[in-house]
Amino acid sequence: MRIGIEADRMWANPFGVGRFVREAVRALRTVCREHEYVLFSLTHSAQASRRFYSPVRLIRGARRLMWLQTGLPWQATRAGVNVLFCPDYLIPIRAPCPVVVMVYDLLFTSYPEWGEDMVNWQLKLCMPMTIHRAAQIVTPSEFIRQELIQVFRCKPEKVTVVPAGVGEQFRPRSEEDVKSALARYQLDGTPFMLSVGMWS
Numbered sequence: 001m002r003i004g005i006e007a008d009r010m011w012a013n014p015f016g017v018g019r020f021v022r023e024a025v026r027a028l029r030t031v032c033r034e035h036e037y038v039l040f041s042l043t044h045s046a047q048a049s050r051r052f053y054s055p056v057r058l059i060r061g062a063r064r065l066m067w068l069q070t071g072l073p074w075q076a077t078r079a080g081v082n083v084l085f086c087p088d089y090l091i092p093i094r095a096p097c098p099v100v101v102m103v104y105d106l107l108f109t110s111y112p113e114w115g116e117d118m119v120n121w122q123l124k125l126c127m128p129m130t131i132h133r134a135a136q137i138v139t140p141s142e143f144i145r146q147e148l149i150q151v152f153r154c155k156p157e158k159v160t161v162v163p164a165g166v167g168e169q170f171r172p173r174s175e176e177d178v179k180s181a182l183a184r185y186q187l188d189g190t191p192f193m194l195s196v197g198m199w200s
Helices: 016-031 046-053 064-079 117-133 142-152 175-184
Strands: 002-006 036-042 057-061 083-086 099-102 136-139 160-161
Touching: 002 016, 016 036, 036 064, 046 117, 064 083, 117 142, 136 142, 142 160
Parallel strands: 002 036, 002 083, 036 057, 083 099, 099 136, 136 160
Antiparallel strands: none
């Protein structure tokens, strides 16, 4: 099977969606070698794709939102992909194949003050269409799955929970490493809360 991946965030954002896409591409190449992966991006070259993720192909585009609705479907058609994975909430209105979309949260409806106005506006405008047209919706938790079902009246069978994995750098550390890290941040024996994410 030839699987297309909208991979622009892989380079544009080193955190969040970008990290998810990078780790997903690495894992897919290891676990599902029988498939071919075509990465679509508007910011990076095929040379970068070959250097980090060989063997995958990368096809370039232009300006993201317009590219998502015009360039991406055209490139996916030319590449002959069987399914298209869009890991960043939005999908093309018209696609040449079934589209799977990743929805991480609904903060733009629950806590719009935490996001950027333009991003919130785009998501509020486009999310109903995304929900309607996607062949399948993937989300990292049962909580978000239930939110999607309640807020957007998704069919339960259309939303699948796939917990996000972690990179190889995240692994259990030795007791000595833990003690050293706690001492370095002056946390030895002091209760603390760790927040892992872009929000603080």
